[in-house]
Amino acid sequence: MSQHTSLSSRDYTAFAVHQVAMAFRAGLIDLDYARELLAKEFPQHVASIKRKRNTKSHKQRPVRRKPRSPRYQSNDLLTPEQAGKVLSLSPKTLANMRSKGGGPDFSKLSNRTIRYRYSDLKAFIAQSTKQNTSQY
Secondary structure, three states, X not given: OOOOXXXXXXXXXXXXXXXXXXXXXXXXXXXXXXXXXHHHHOHHHHHHOOOOOOHHHHOOOOOOOOOOOOOOXXXXXXXXXXXXHHHOOOHHHHHHHHHHOOOOOOEEOOOOOEEEEHXXXXXXXXXXXXXXXXXX
């Protein structure tokens, strides 16, 4: 008594696609012929057979737009995080500058509330501008 096994429709589809993909990867057939073979064998799936691009060479990078910096008024009081973004410094660096001196002017409104006036940050940038390294 011999046993006859047959592949399910899903298994056959997976096997056929795998065989065509292997032939394509081995360089035995080109992409157009591989698509033609699959379209003939599986006409109901023709719309879903699409060319996949090589993600390394053809992937378009998303356009990264630089976020606009918020528009501050001269008398606006900024948190250390906001001031750090204006100066491109971390809040920790600003804290170190506050304790050692030499940083931008700041206001201590309460025990833990530090604020920087936007006009003081602009003045700090202006006075920190040098023409050459001998001006340090």
